[in-house]
Amino acid sequence: MADWVEPVARYILTEGLPATLMVSAAAVVGSGVIGIVLGTFLTIEFPPLRALIRLYIEVFRGLPILVTVFIVYFGFPEVNEALEFGPLTATAIALILWGSAQVAEATRGAVQSIPREQHEAASALGFGWVGRHRSVILPQAFRRLLPPFVSLLVNIIQNSTLAAVIGGIELLQAGKSQTERLTFFPPAGIGEIHAFEIFAFVALLFFCISFPLTRLAAYLEKRLV
Amino acid sequence: MDLLAYDLWAFVSENWRELFLEALVNTLKVSAVAIAGSFAIGLVLGAARAHRIPVVSQFTAVYVEIIRNTPILVQIFMLFFALPQAGIRLDAFTVAWVSVTLWGGAFNSENFRAGFEAVPLRTREAAYALGFGPLGAFLNVTLPIGGRIALPSSINTYISVVKNTSLVYVIGYPELTTTAINIANLTLETLEALTVLGLVYLTLVWSLSAAIRVLETRLALPEERR
Numbered sequence: 006m007a008d009w010v011e012p013v014a015r016y017i018l019t020e021g022l023p024a025t026l027m028v029s030a031a032a033v034v035g036s037g038v039i040g041i042v043l044g045t046f047l048t049i050e051f052p053p054l055r056a057l058i059r060l061y062i063e064v065f066r067g068l069p070i071l072v073t074v075f076i077v078y079f080g081f082p083e084v085n086e087a088l089e090f091g092p093l094t095a096t097a098i099a100l101i102l103w104g105s106a107q108v109a110e111a112t113r114g115a116v117q118s119i120p121r122e123q124h125e126a127a128s129a130l131g132f133g134w135v136g137r138h139r140s141v142i143l144p145q146a147f148r149r150l151l152p153p154f155v156s157l158l159v160n161i162i163q164n165s166t167l168a169a170v171i172g173g174i175e176l177l178q179a180g181k182s183q184t185e186r187l188t189f190f191p192p193a194g195i196g197e198i199h200a201f202e203i204f205a206f207v208a209l210l211f212f213c214i215s216f217p218l219t220r221l222a223a224y225l226e227k228r229l230v
Numbered sequence: 231m232d233l234l235a236y237d238l239w240a241f242v243s244e245n246w247r248e249l250f251l252e253a254l255v256n257t258l259k260v261s262a263v264a265i266a267g268s269f270a271i272g273l274v275l276g277a278a279r280a281h282r283i284p285v286v287s288q289f290t291a292v293y294v295e296i297i298r299n300t301p302i303l304v305q306i307f308m309l310f311f312a313l314p315q316a317g318i319r320l321d322a323f324t325v326a327w328v329s330v331t332l333w334g335g336a337f338n339s340e341n342f343r344a345g346f347e348a349v350p351l352r353t354r355e356a357a358y359a360l361g362f363g364p365l366g367a368f369l370n371v372t373l374p375i376g377g378r379i380a381l382p383s384s385i386n387t388y389i390s391v392v393k394n395t396s397l398v399y400v401i402g403y404p405e406l407t408t409t410a411i412n413i414a415n416l417t418l419e420t421l422e423a424l425t426v427l428g429l430v431y432l433t434l435v436w437s438l439s440a441a442i443r444v445l446e447t448r449l450a451l452p453e454e455r456r
Contacts, residue, residue, distance in 0.1 A: 063432075063436070064432065067431065067432045067435040067436060068393075068428055068431055068432065068435075069393040069394070069395075069396035069397075069407070069431060070393075071396045071397055071399060071407060072396060072407060072424075072427055072428055072431060075407070075411065075424060075427075076424050076428065079411075079414065079420050079424065080420060080421055080424045083420050083421050084421070159299075163300070163301035163302070164301065166301040166303040166304060167303065169303065169400075170303075170399065170400055177301070177303060177304055177307065181307070181311075184311065198315050199315075200307075200311045200312040200314075200315050201308075201312040201313075201315045201316065204304060204307050204308050204311065204312045205308070205312070207304055208300045208304045208305075208308065211299065211300045211301055211304060212296070212299045212300055215298070215299035215300070216295065216299045219295075219298060219299060
């Protein structure tokens with residue numbers, strides 16, 4: 006193997022990979038929590054609340070995620086200086102805004118698919134609204150939520166590359182900066198272009214992470230629904 | 231920095247309107263080519279997979295898995311930064327439509343495959359019994375029924391295609407996103423530029439999804455019509 010390979014691979018794996026995984030993990034947890042709460046609220050018959058959550062869902066599902074990333078990264082600080090975030094955090098926030106809208110929509114469907122009798126039975130046993138949803142409805146709805154949730158995970162991992170656009174060092178940006186470094190003359194680089202090998206390596210890493218997950222999503226879809 | 235200076239109307243009525251319109255045309259241009267392309271790819275490869283045509287169907291499976299399991303941004307980087315290494319230099323517009331078309335085509339071939347596979351085998355057998363050849367049976371029976379089953383999911387793919395055109399920002403093609411960010415950098419009227427950008431995309435996406443609902447009810451199979 007050529008001499009340049011080892012440091013490039015090490016940089017991508019030690020600097021890029023952890024950032025991608027961290028942004029993705031934060032985005033998935035955030036999307037899950039906010040999305041399930043919003044989706045459950047969406048089943049309440051209270052028009053103003055419903056309209057508000059609908060608007061949130063339609064806006065963040067309608068915008069390209071890159072635009073949401075720009076809104077968070079460039080727009081938020083203009084509104085308030087306290088809302089200034091680094092590229093990776095801004096990407097995670099944008100992904101949560103988008104992902105929670107996806108989860109909310111899926112949750113609404115899942116909660117509404119639980120038969121009315123379950124609500125009535127839980128009420129008859131003395132559960133209030135919160136207890137009823139927490140102990141009876143959501144655990145059942147969760148089975149239906151699992152396949153779309155795994156697909157969401159794949160989407161979030163892939164879209165975490167958007168951080169590269171605003172200079173956050175994750176897998177793709179790590180590959181890009183190494184590609185650029187190699188084109189410099191020694192001692193920094195070697196004066197050669199290796200864009201193809203490096204981006205293929207980045208693509209391969211994403212493939213190795215995503216492929217098992219898309220298989221899992223397809224399997225769950227068959228088993229659970 | 232101060233919200234009091236936020237003036238959307240002044241921003242829009244300045245010179246930027248023309249630039250935004252030009253950018254909108256570019257976005258629509260890339261989207262139109264990509265939607266037509268991903269429709270063609272989806273139809274042909276989806277049919278090949280549903281009918282298990284050898285070689286083409288294995289090729290399609292590999293193509294779909296590669297596109298689905300790698301980020302589209304990495305695909306764009308591949309086309310724009312890595313291909314020149316092999317001596318293939320594509321301009322920004324070409325990379326723009328090729329990348330979103332390849333992406334949309336992969337997802338769409340899955341949509342069409344599912345649609346065609348949902349057509350009951352008996353229907354096809356009935357077509358054969360009536361004297362249709364394989365191609366005739368596909369064009370007259372499988373396509374009209376399966377195509378309609380695939381319609382909602384394929385239109386959702388087209389909406390994603392439109393949204394994904396924003397990603398060609400990274401190669402500097404002057405579509406909506408690139409233009410808005412350039413104007414924001416130039417004028418420092420970041421919030422106004424982002425507002426216009428967001429509103430234009432929402433208008434595009436929302437009107438497309440409204441069009442879907444109309445199309446869906448008009449093209450729905452008779453038994454699904456309510």
